[in-house]
Amino acid sequence: MLFNSIDFAIFLPIVFVLYWFVTSKNLRLQNALLLVASYFFYSCWDWRFLFLLVFSTLLDYFTGLKMQEAKSKKGKWFWFWLSVIVNLGFLGVFKYYNFFVESFSEALSQIGLQVNPWTLNIILPVGISFYTFHGLSYVIDIYQGRIKAERNFVDYAVFVSFFPLLVAGPIERATHLLPQIKRQRTFDYVKAIDGLRQILWGLFKKVVIADNCAEFANQIFNNSADHSGSTLVLGAIFFAFQIYGDFSGYSDIALGTARLFGIDLLRNFAFPYFSRDIAEFWRRWHISLSFWFKDYLYIPLGGSKGGNWMRIRNTLVIFIVSGFWHGANWTFIVWGALNALFIIPSIIMKANRNNMENVAQGKLLPTVREFFQIVVTFTLTVFGWIFFRAENIGHAFQYISGIFSKSLFSIPTIQPYYIVLLIILFILIEWFGREEQYAIANLGLKWRKLFRYAFYYAIIITIFWYAGKEHQFIYFQF
Template identity: 55%
Template sequence: MLFNSFEFALFLPLSFLLYWFVFKKHLKAQNFFLLAISYLFYGWWDWRFLSLIAFSSLVDFIAGQQIEKSNTKARKKLFLWISICTNLGFLGFFKYFNFFTESFADMLNMVGMQTNPWSLNVILPVGISFYTFQTMSYTIDVYREQMKAEKDPIAFFAYVSFFPQLVAGPIERAVNLLPQFKIKREFSYEQGADGMRLILWGLFKKVVIADNCAIFVNEVFANYQTASGLELILGAVFFAFQIYGDFSGYSDIAIGTAKLFGFDLMTNFRTPYFSRDMAEFWRRWHISLSTWFRDYVYIPLGGSRVGKGRAVFNTFVIFVVSGFWHGANWTFIVWGALNAVYFLPLLLMGKNRKNTDTVAENRVLPNLRELWQMGSTFGLTCLAWVFFRSESVGDAWSYITRISSMNYRLNLNMRPSLFVFFCITIFVLVEWQIRNSNFAIRIKHLRVKILRYVVYFGLLLLIGLFGAFNETEFIYFQF
């Protein structure tokens, strides 16, 4: 079920009414209802996926209890590895089996050993990369004694399958989300209103910005061999806004929807395209995944508190693994490695924590230095996005080399892109105004009440008139 679908437009208000008016009095009934509608939401794509998430939840629920009960470290570690291997086993089989077999066959062919790869025709379960990481964080935190094992199976299963963030995040930590299933929830008008603002802003990002950008992006990347240099540059820039509008739009809708049900999810994006260096960008982009890899991979490897050589190795590991997490294609691995190359000079010079404040804080406009820093960081990001978007590394390299061609005419159909330029301009101006806050929340601080409604009506008008309502899937559903 897509957030931008007619089915969800019926599902959400009906679930909201039943949740608060029928199941409000009993916490366990509320949790069971959330579990039921979450499984309905997830099973809407393919009911067969339900057995996978249910089994993963069961394994981690039992593993968490056994880790807490065990008297020896060896036994604790045994159940931790049962959890990790089960989750990574499912993820590896469904997402990476064909990639590894095909890559191994290609390697043998390169040395003269002709072989045909053996592949499986399997469907990638929606959101498997997200909920496997979420459940693993639970067992790891129980093992580290950072939280107690959950005794209520309904609360735990509802935590794993919580529908707003189930298929594309944010990747919640058990220490943050799971306790919220254990306390009585009261409806808050202010929290609900904030949720609706986030949903409205997220829909604008998705159906107006992202899906309209996609029209031109798809045409450019499909015809990059004949496109002009200017069109290739525009294609990369438009994709940067497409993926940001698409993914952060999903996160906004997810966070806003969770608020309607009395839950607070972590912020997943903080205006990343206003970053002044790549280290700041990765503190602001897909925060739930970046912090997950930091806490469960990077720091256990030693982080940056080791020798320079080991710190460089750890950095490459974290970025390459992050790239591989996104998909079973060498393009994602190169994308991750390229971001590591961007990050390393900052790490080696000790400047990776230089820009931790907000750009142009307490000022209306940035200075020339900040403009250059933001512009160069955005340019490097767009270059890396070309690998992320391309079908192969060869296509990405050809795309980049053709940008330097002397042909800067506009040959492709630019009609949809002219309107998108207008929308992106509005989008950037709004993002600049709210760079100090959690996105659209600041709308409520407009002193003149009628101005708030003008903003709401304007967004609704843009969504209604120019939204691409073809129920396009969110980009990160494929991961």
């Protein structure tokens, strides 16, 4: 079930009404309703993979209790690693088995050994990377003594499978979400209206920006050999806005939907394309994943406590693993390594935490230096996105070589002026709202009621008028 579908437009009000008007006086019933609704939401994609979600939930719930009840470190260690190995095993089989087998077969062919690898003809379960990381963070936190195991299975199952975040995040922590699930919730009109505003802006990002950009990005990337260098640059920029509008749009809808039910999810995006360096970009892009890797991989590896060599090594590890998390393709690994190379100079010079505040905080415009930094950072990011979007490494290099040709300075063969105007409008709204949780959080709140609602209706009309061809959310495949 897609957030931008008629099915979801019917599903959400029904669950909302049952939640606040039928079960509101009983927390257990509320949570049971959320669990049933979440499993139904997931089943609408493919009911056959619901067993995998339920199994993963039971595994982590059971091993969490066993770790807490263990009377020895050895027993605790056993249950911890049972959960980790089984979870990563399922993820590995469904997501990475074919990649490893095919890569190994190709490596053997390079030395003259021909093999016929046995591959699996299976569909990647939607959201498996996200709910697996939910469970892993839970068992790691129990193992390290940060939290106690949850004894109420329904409450824990809601934490893992809460439908707004189930298939594409944000990646929640038990320390943040479980207390909210266990706490009595009352309807908050102001919070609900704020949630609707964020859903509206998320739909605009997805339907107007991402889906329209996808049409041209796909056309250019899929036929890159036929286009000029200037058109290829345009295609890379379109993909940059496609993936941002798609993923941050999903996150906005998820956060807004959760707020309708009295639950606050972790923020996942903070206007990353206004970043002044790559380190700042990664503090603002897919925030929940970045902090997950920081807490559960970077810090255990030693973090920044050692010298430059350790910091560089740990940075390379988390970026390559992050790239691999995104998909079983060498393009993602190169994309991750490339971002590590972009960020390493600032780590060596200890400048990776220079830009912690919003750009041009409290000002209308950035300085010339800040503007230049934003342009350079965006250019590096777009260059990295070429590998992320390309079909394979060869395609990526072919695409890049096509950019750096004489035709780079020609007029693009594709000239979608209306999309460019929509992107400019989008950037302006994001810029004016960059100090808020999302772009239109406070935009128009102090206007006269007539103008404020005219602004909201203008967004709604734009969504219906300029809606691109429906595309599945990009991060569903991860």
